[in-house]
Amino acid sequence: MNKLLKIVSMFAVIALVATSVMAAEGGNPRKGKHLYKKTCKTCHGPDGDGGELTPMSKTQAQWDRFFKKGxxxxxxxxxxxEKDLKDVQQFLYDHAADSPQPQTCG
Ligand code: HEC
Structure with missing residues (x-):
């Protein structure tokens, strides 16, 4: 019984840690990339009205500020x-100019 309790509480701790890591990450960048291509690129592609925009167009802080202001x-x-936008934000943030993996294409 005691051993079982230990195992159960161990799993509970692992689950807690896993969710808190996910929460810190926020959005889903893979989904965000897809949404970015599908939605944002129509106006922010090379010949779009909004001017060409790629993750590298801004720094992480600038992306955060842009989405915060909305x-x-x-x-x-x-x-x-809201969730979709969070995913897009995550994708742009992860590949911003000052990120470890800057990206020029969406
Ligand atoms: C229907 C066309 C359209 C779509 C779709 C669109 N935008 Fe825009 N966007 C514009 C236009 C036009 C501007 C410039 C005028 C303005 O600031 O409103 C702009 C401005 C911006 C700017 C500011 C540019 C700068 O140099 O600071 C950012 C950042 C931006 N858009 C991001 C996005 C993102 C991210 C998405 C997708 C979630 C998106 N836009 C979807 C038309 C669009």
Missing amino acids: KHDAAAWGDLS
């Missing part, structure tokens, strides 16, 4: 949910 014309976000 000043973008709301219509342009299309029907992206």
Whole structure:
């Protein structure tokens, strides 16, 4: 019984640690990349109205500030949910100019 309790509590600790790491990561960058290509690139591709934009166009702090302010014309976000936007933010942030893996293409 005692041993079983130990095992159970060990799993509980592992689960807690795993969720807190995920929470710190926030969005899902893989999904974000897909959404970015599908939604943002229509206006932010090489010949888009919004000017070309890639993850490398900004620093991590600049991306965070941009999404925090949420000043973008709301219509342009299309029907992206809060969660979708978080994923896009995560993708851009992970590949920002000052990130370990800057990316020029979305
Ligand atoms: C319907 C077209 C359209 C879509 C879709 C769109 N944008 Fe934009 N975006 C614009 C236009 C036009 C501007 C420039 C005018 C303005 O600031 O509103 C702009 C401006 C911006 C800027 C500021 C540019 C700068 O140099 O600081 C950022 C950042 C940005 N968009 C990010 C995004 C992201 C991220 C997405 C996808 C989630 C997105 N946009 C989707 C049209 C669009």
